[in-house]
Amino acid sequence: MTDFRAAASAAAERIAACExxxxxxxxxxxxxxxxxxxxxxxxxxxxxxxxGEVVAVKDVIADRWFPTTCGSRILEGYRSPFxxxxxxxxxxxxxxxxxxxxxxxxxxxxxxxxxAYGPTLNPVDPARVPGGSSGGSAAAVASGAVDMALGTExxxxxxxxxxxxxxxxxxxxxxxxxxxxxVAFGSSLDQIGAFGKDVRSAARLLAAISGxxxxxxxTLDRVPLSEPGPAPTSLAGTVIGVPREYLPEGLHxxxxxxxxxxxxxxxxxxxxxxxxxxxxxxxxxxTYYIVAPAEASSNLARYDGVRYGQxxxxxxxxxxxxxxxTRGAGFGTEVRRRIVLGTYVLSAGYYxxxxxxxxxxxxxxxxxxxxxxxxxVHALFTPTAPTPAFRLGENLADPLxxxxxxxxxCTANLAWVPALSLPIGRDQGLPLGGQLIGAMEGxxxxxxxxxxxxxxxxxxxxxx
Amino acid sequence: xxxxxxxxxxVHVQLLTRSKMFCGCSAAYGDPPNTNVCPVCLGxxxxxxxxxxxxxxxxxxxxxxxxxxxxPRSIFARKNYFYPDLPKGYQISQFEEPLATxxxxxxxxxxxxxxxxxxxxxxxxxxxxxxxxxxxxxxTAVDFNRSGVPLIEIVSEPDLRSPAEARAYLTALxxxxxxxxxxxxxxxxxxxxxDANLSVRRSGEPLxxxxxxxxxxxxxxxxRALAFEQGRQIALIEDGGAVEQRTMTFDAATxxxxxxxxxxxxxxxxxxxxxxLPPLVLxxxxxxxxxxxxxxxxxxxxxxxxxxxxxxxxxxGVLTGSRAIADYYEAVVAAGVPAKEAANWVMNDVLGLSEDxxxxxxxxxxxxxxxxLVQAGRVSRQAGKRVLAELAQAPERxxxxxxxxxxxxxxxxxxxxxxxxxxxxxAHPAEVERYRRGEVKLMGFLVGQVMxxxxxxxxxxxxxxxxxxxxxx
Numbered sequence: 053m054t055d056f057r058a059a060a061s062a063a064a065e066r067i068a069a070c071e072x073x074x075x076x077x078x079x080x081x082x083x084x085x086x087x088x089x090x091x092x093x094x095x096x097x098x099x100x101x102x103x104g105e106v107v108a109v110k111d112v113i114a115d116r117w118f119p120t121t122c123g124s125r126i127l128e129g130y131r132s133p134f135x136x137x138x139x140x141x142x143x144x145x146x147x148x149x150x151x152x153x154x155x156x157x158x159x160x161x162x163x164x165x166x167x168a169y170g171p172t173l174n175p176v177d178p179a180r181v182p183g184g185s186s187g188g189s190a191a192a193v194a195s196g197a198v199d200m201a202l203g204t205e206x207x208x209x210x211x212x213x214x215x216x217x218x219x220x221x222x223x224x225x226x227x228x229x230x231x232x233x234x235v236a237f238g239s240s241l242d243q244i245g246a247f248g249k250d251v252r253s254a255a256r257l258l259a260a261i262s263g264x265x266x267x268x269x270x271t272l273d274r275v276p277l278s279e280p281g282p283a284p285t286s287l288a289g290t291v292i293g294v295p296r297e298y299l300p301e302g303l304h305x306x307x308x309x310x311x312x313x314x315x316x317x318x319x320x321x322x323x324x325x326x327x328x329x330x331x332x333x334x335x336x337x338x339t340y341y342i343v344a345p346a347e348a349s350s351n352l353a354r355y356d357g358v359r360y361g362q363x364x365x366x367x368x369x370x371x372x373x374x375x376x377x378t379r380g381a382g383f384g385t386e387v388r389r390r391i392v393l394g395t396y397v398l399s400a401g402y403y404x405x406x407x408x409x410x411x412x413x414x415x416x417x418x419x420x421x422x423x424x425x426x427x428x429v430h431a432l433f434t435p436t437a438p439t440p441a442f443r444l445g446e447n448l449a450d451p452l453x454x455x456x457x458x459x460x461x462c463t464a465n466l467a468w469v470p471a472l473s474l475p476i477g478r479d480q481g482l483p484l485g486g487q488l489i490g491a492m493e494g495x496x497x498x499x500x501x502x503x504x505x506x507x508x509x510x511x512x513x514x515x516x
Numbered sequence: 517x518x519x520x521x522x523x524x525x526x527v528h529v530q531l532l533t534r535s536k537m538f539c540g541c542s543a544a545y546g547d548p549p550n551t552n553v554c555p556v557c558l559g560x561x562x563x564x565x566x567x568x569x570x571x572x573x574x575x576x577x578x579x580x581x582x583x584x585x586x587x588p589r590s591i592f593a594r595k596n597y598f599y600p601d602l603p604k605g606y607q608i609s610q611f612e613e614p615l616a617t618x619x620x621x622x623x624x625x626x627x628x629x630x631x632x633x634x635x636x637x638x639x640x641x642x643x644x645x646x647x648x649x650x651x652x653x654x655x656t657a658v659d660f661n662r663s664g665v666p667l668i669e670i671v672s673e674p675d676l677r678s679p680a681e682a683r684a685y686l687t688a689l690x691x692x693x694x695x696x697x698x699x700x701x702x703x704x705x706x707x708x709x710x711d712a713n714l715s716v717r718r719s720g721e722p723l724x725x726x727x728x729x730x731x732x733x734x735x736x737x738x739x740r741a742l743a744f745e746q747g748r749q750i751a752l753i754e755d756g757g758a759v760e761q762r763t764m765t766f767d768a769a770t771x772x773x774x775x776x777x778x779x780x781x782x783x784x785x786x787x788x789x790x791x792x793l794p795p796l797v798l799x800x801x802x803x804x805x806x807x808x809x810x811x812x813x814x815x816x817x818x819x820x821x822x823x824x825x826x827x828x829x830x831x832x833g834v835l836t837g838s839r840a841i842a843d844y845y846e847a848v849v850a851a852g853v854p855a856k857e858a859a860n861w862v863m864n865d866v867l868g869l870s871e872d873x874x875x876x877x878x879x880x881x882x883x884x885x886x887x888x889l890v891q892a893g894r895v896s897r898q899a900g901k902r903v904l905a906e907l908a909q910a911p912e913r914x915x916x917x918x919x920x921x922x923x924x925x926x927x928x929x930x931x932x933x934x935x936x937x938x939x940x941x942x943a944h945p946a947e948v949e950r951y952r953r954g955e956v957k958l959m960g961f962l963v964g965q966v967m968x969x970x971x972x973x974x975x976x977x978x979x980x981x982x983x984x985x986x987x988x989x
Binding site: 113114120122127130132133134136231232233234235236238239240266267268269270346347349350352353354356358359360371372375395398399400403407 | 555558559560561562563564565566567594596598600603604605606656658784786787788791792793794
């Protein structure tokens with residue numbers, strides 16, 4: 053029988069230690085609530101696949117036990133009356149929820165600096181960002197506070213912080229995990245993903261939350277993923293494509309060196325490395341920055357101060373004044389920027405030029421992947437991010453530079469394919485991530501390859 | 517040159533489902549405010565819509581009844597606008613690829629007789645909540661019970677040529693939708709709402725600029741509002757002005773149509789495909805089943821009544837006013853009553869007893885019983901009417917029993933009638949003499965005297981026969 057209370061107490065101590073260092077991985081956590089959950093699990097004699105595991109949950113995922121603020125002032129103190137399907141499944145699997153982790157406001161950002169509640173520091177180097185938007189969850193795992201955490205992705209928000217913090221992050225196939233209870237940002241891109249200290253724990257967490265949900269019409273009609281097997285010692289017969297667009301001239305030298313080392317290891321493991329092309333990759337960032345803000349402008353319309361969350365009454369002059377004041381005061385700069393951008397691209401007269409074209413570009417990007425995988429490639433390998441973690445404040449003045457940190461990750465969201473990031477070495481002490489992208493529903497394939505690779509390389513070794 | 521008016525109608529109809537369009541909450545009307553709500557229809561963060569198959573089924577049935585092409589694949593879209601009773605800040609509707617297009621409805625115009633109105637499109641959407649500006653002083657109160665109730669929007673082609681035709685179209689549309697049990701079309705409860713587009717032009721010219729008239733709460737007010745707006749536009753143009761494309765609101769108290777505040781109409785709804793819902797894909801078998809559920813529609817049934825029962829067009833129209841009336845009529849006929857006789861009774865007597873002109877006050881079997889008493893001469897036509905009224909109050913009783921209790925049974929006993937006749941002839945020798953000399957019109961007087969002697973209880977037919985026999989012997 054799992055000792056749930058011991059697990060809760062030990063986790064509480066580790067989280068307290070992590071937060072005492074000023075990491076600010078959590079927006080809310082509670083040893084008391086963990087103990088309460090532990091007692092409930094004990095009484096139920098829970099023995100699910102995650103029995104006794106302590107999991108941190110990104111604050112854009114609804115849970116009844118903690119507030120759900122999405123890192124935004126506009127939802128300060130908001131408590132959801134229901135829990136997300138993913139969180140319910142965690143508890144059904146016997147896990148304890150430690151608390152809610154920091155993130156960029158409504159998951160819009162790549163550094164967690166856009167949280168209304170202050171940034172999260174990278175546990176590897178506190179002068180650096182943990183990445184984002186799921187930076188709090190990544191830092192919670194990287195600091196050792198928890199072994200697993202839920203993050204969410206709209207354009208790489210699990211994989212990029214996993215790379216920056218030196219841990220594993222998986223984004224599943226769109227529809228693999230229910231979005232019910234995930235506060236929407238870009239609904240056609242959003243997926244809940246899993247962080248783990250290693251490939252196995254991330255894959256176990258993903259398996260526990262996966263599977264069809266009647267509350268989310270976009271979930272795949274599939275049984276849940278199974279738990280990962282043992283790490284294979286050979287990758288003979290596995291074909292790994294390396295899309296040339298992802299290793300461009302002028303790529304960061306440390307990132308390149310780490311990728312070269314991985315490709316060498318993959319060959320040693322018996323995999324066939326194949327040069328491939330995803331020719332529409334250059335459209336990914338512009339496409340992403342039309343589709344995601346368009347959907348966001350609509351998804352965030354509900355925060356109007358009428359029913360819940362913060363309200364600035366505007367002197368009750370009229371309802372429009374109340375909307376303007378509430379939304380002006382409640383949303384941060386980046387969220388406002390994306391709402392304006394999204395509203396613009398959906399406007400009459402601009403729809404076809406922006407949203408319509410972006411949808412067609414997205415089809416092309418999806419087509420690139422379909423073609424490569426139909427050609428016998430089992431997975432693609434690329435760097436996760438173009439650089440190691442940048443310094444706090446370094447990209448705040450330049451939104452475009454910030455957007456470009458997602459250049460290698462956002463295509464998987466546009467194309468709905470699964471992808472993961474695993475640590476592949478360090479450059480001047482900073483972790484570097486390598487990305488494996490799978491075909492639609494190909495999670496188990498990329499997990500298997502990642503397990504083999506993880507066993508074969510020293511993930512903390514300097515790469516040059 | 518004569519003016520021509522062009523009208524097209526957008527009709528929103530609530531579907532008769534138990535639950536809402538995208539969640540399991542009750543769609544009932546009139547419950548205490550904000551009691552039928554959940555995270556989905558309140559638009560709480562993280563909630564997602566799940567389509568109600570029953571609602572789609574009813575929408576498809578309506579589309580088939582209106583002769584539309586039902587598309588096996590259609591797309592939900594978001595219509596974005598801010599309003600306090602719209603909890604998500606968008607309404608889930610359909611835009612570019614609607615459920616159904618290209619239908620028609622047969623309408624009888626008061627001005628030009630039967631004609632066909634084209635149906636441009638029919639799509640599914642969710643209702644908003646309801647704002648109350650008069651419940652709390654200085655504030656607006658919002659009830660979300662209606663939020664997410666399933667609707668269909670039916671958009672007509674601009675085929676209507678007068679306010680009266682617009683009303684005739686609405687009447688025909690309501691008849692069909694109620695007939696197929698898709699909606700109760702109750703305007704007072706808001707389950708049918710009309711937005712009307714109207715423009716005027718001189719005959720032969722291209723379409724004029726249209727205005728949209730909203731906030732009209734009855735069919736007669738639609739006609740009033742459109743008549744007002746038609747007059748306003750014609751007067752405006754004749755004065756050298758031009759019609760401005762805008763939204764107008766109808767004031768039922770004054771009968772005026774006035775522009776809404778300009779702010780409310782500058783909407784850019786920023787439609788885009790709803791990413792929370794996959795395309796609505798309807799399997800061929802499912803569509804066939806939905807089509808098979810359609811019963812004979814009003815127009816077809818009217819035609820059949822004319823053909824099979826040899827009813828006048830007017831009678832057939834009244835008797836197919838609703839499916840319940842048509843079924844009732846056919847049940848009376850099936851019980852053995854001749855078709856025209858049954859039509860007279862149902863139209864004049866049964867519907868005459870109905871409080872609202874459509875609720876049927878007693879069963880078709882009882883009505884048939886009463887008619888057969890009359891036809892057998894047991895009670896008079898007038899007495900039959902009384903029995904019918906009595907049965908409407910006490911539907912469990914037998915017609916004969918009621919007639920007996922009221923003393924309405926006519927005496928047919930030949931011996932009794934012959935003795936009344938003999939007494940009458942004895943009492944009026946002068947009239948008998950005149951009759952025998954050829955003054956046959958005195959028969960009426962003599963029948964009346966016999967009836968009087970019987971205190972009205974004798975069967976007048978039997979009396980006539982007995983008199984005739986006595987006088988010619």
